[in-house]
Amino acid sequence: MRPPTEPVRNFRYISKKRRTKEDRRFIAGAGHFVADISLPGMLHVALVASPHPFAQIISIDTQAALALDGVKAVLTGEELARATDPLMSGLDIPKVRRYPLAVGLARYAGEWVAAVAAESRAVAEDAAELVEVTYEPLTPVLDPELAMAADAPIVHPDHGTNVLFQRKFVWGAVESDFAAADHTLSFRARWNRSATVPIETFGVVAAWNPATRLMDIWASIQMPKFPDLLARALRLPGNAVRVHFDVDVGGSYGVKRGLKHSVLAGYLARKLGRPVRLIEDRLDNMRGGDAHGPDRIFDMGVVFDRSGVIRSLRIRAVDNVGAHAGRAPFQLGKPVGAIVGPYRIGSVEYEAISVTTNMTPQEAVRGFGQAPTNFALETAVDRVAHALNMDRIEVRRRNLIRHEEFPYTIPSGSTYDSGDNHVVLDKALEAAGYENLLRRRDAARAGGKLAGIGIVCCLEPSGGNASFEPLFNPKNETTTWMEACGIRIDLNGAIIATMGTSSSGQGHETLVATIIGEVLERDPDTIRVIHSDSLTALPSNSPVGSRMAIMLGGAAAKAADKLKQAIMAIGAHRLSVAVDAVIYRDGDVGLAQDPARRIAWDTIVEIAHRKFHQLPPGMEPGLQSMHVLDVPTGGALPTADGRVQMYPCYAFEAHIVYTEIDAITGQVALRKYVVGHDCGTMINPDIVHGMTYGGIAHGIGAALYERFSYDENGQLLSGSFMDYLIPSAHEVPDIEIVDHCTPSPLTAFGQKGSGEAGYLGAPAAVASAINDALSPRGLNVATLPISASMLGELLANTANVPLPIRNDE
């Protein structure tokens, strides 16, 4: 890899190659994952799943299961629903009720119908097989478009329709832009169901203490407002639920939202007076864990002029959320904040439709709907180039927002903070050796191979705000999505920082320590960062929406700066001068005129903790600070026509991929992968690069291998790693990242988010490469994933078609 671009500011620790704080425990096998937690007297849960995609539950016979030695309870949906409140979705859909176990109706194959608690997991599983459920099967609905028809079976009959949300937004002069344009094209793009599928399944341990009336929860969780939602569902006050955020989460990338699991375990723990552990097995996770991802049909209309300038877009997106709402409908809302991608497109119509079917529910997946949208947008740009017989790069250059145009407000009302799109694209092309790549492709084609180059430009909106909530539900007036950090300096001068959420690999301890170290000029390796629990936490959300570098990092910077001001005040007071007469260096405070006259860190700490008589009047003893940061640009509700500032910061990616395809088997080999990436200032380059590599690998999976397939009867066909294919080291190529740094004007150090990097462009880029390879045969695919079998079949069926000659580049 090339040396990273120098950050714009000179930092001491930020942007430097530094080892992370977290890795040390994991390489020693000393992580603290939920399945590692074992409490005295703990019971284990196994689940009974519906074999039917849609069925009335007639009866549940628990006798044989209860008779088994070691079984403590068999819980049904009826019992649980009497004792708990439905899980909230955030949309205004009161009659779409969701409980951890099916009540009355089983709405998808794999939905949990009953749960067994027993002395061991093995006994619980034995007993689960003895639970006899009688069903009356109903006709399921699986296709989201059929689900919208008037005569479709209705997944939630009380709601009266399968449509959870439908709204058409029009921003700008779409009608006249379409009427006036030189060229129009329209097509359908299909993003099929996949997800992030972490290697650790979801798990939770719950323990109820009747003496303190406190529910302790350890969970593999990455979910905003989880403690509050859990307490509400359990009908407990918020201060009776203590979620321990020091649990290491074994990957999430959005999906670890086991609210239903936690309500179930919490209820059982209280009922039985014993700690209860629920760890999904792989099939529980894939089929009943409610963690599938977007499943989306895009109908795209694009108008453009002869020179390749795109004037307007019409986008209709139908999303199959599965059997329950979850957060999935909002995944149609987040892309509003980058609905034109990195391009100057003057007007947009966007219709978003969220539909229930008898499939596993969706949850938040890396990018929160942005990766499918980027795939549809980039497919449109490639098709514009194709229609005009123009170079795909040139079309992008003509439409990309220029550096000097930032900040740039798009038709849907979001303002992009900063960017240097043309330069990042050029750097990526140069690193890829684009001219050589063209020659390599053409030589491969001349030799009879299918070879192609993929080109994609896209944005990663970052700094996760929740503006999609009021946008999709006017009753929901959420306009802040705060994050917080607290810092303390102890009597011995050691720094302790606390954060109010768990981490799932993002390196937040490193992030916080690096930033506090930078501000206070202390070695980050000496700073301890603690994941508090929900009762001691400051108001925080969680690491969603590529937000933590901006939000947790921003809160840490502000809190550290408050401490620095306090330290300077103590030092100035001790030196008997005004605060503006001192300077801060390495934790010591010296006279600006004569820095040799200084008060050392240790002395200041000693004064703060012991010598109240030496503190400036009115100052609190001890050294502690906290800061709760609102999202930069947050605070406003959407306008009546649905214009809204979604996220504050926008990172940019340019992907260049070279592929060769086996014309017989349809096997796709990725021979080269380069990504130009601009996420502003990188706090820790290894962490940013790591997440980018991982995001690309994940995107390659979504493009080529990963799909939750269902048969026509509504049965999931890919419930294991034998049929849901996660890319291995064989499938993921050696990826090269080219850094660029356009600082954000909105953040403490110019940082933007990067947790979803790579994934937002890789699926589109791989598809673009495949379509370039197919273009000599006149073929084009706009459906993901593009499996080898699909491609092989397509090539076999068209082998005899004469090849149209087309000069693309």
Place this chain on the structure above:
Amino acid sequence: MSAHQITVTVNGRTHTAQVPARLTLVDLLRDVLLLTGTHAGCEHGVCGACSVLLNGKPVRSCLIFAVQADGMDIVTVEGLAPEQETLSILQDCFWETHALQCGFCTPGMLIAARALLAENPSPSEEQIREGIGGNLCRCTGYKPIVDAILLAAERMRGSNAGANDAPPD
């Protein structure tokens, strides 16, 4: 459920236990011997998170019953460091290149890498990808892992540590 007495050596320590026939090796390690560094990811032999060395060879401990390991020598992630509070060269290189994020697949990756380097002290990138090809990682895209193993191979050759992978100094 029939119980069987087995004796296994794990990370140099010998344990004797009464185990049910259906107990898997990963459950023996995690639930009976309380060595929770080895992780169960899929429990059907695909993800590789539960990899351990069994008589020196990497195996999926979710696909083996504890009784099948009777009399055998097992190394888990907890046994990779030469002594308490130290790291092996391989572990240290995983830290150096940030070859992990969430850390869940890491124990299995380290075991696969250790087995590879014991057999081939100078693997090519292609051979490394082959060596870890049976271990799934969802965070890193594999490149930092490949880099870690290349670096470890280089440093181990430099230190003459060989397969035993002595500490950096």
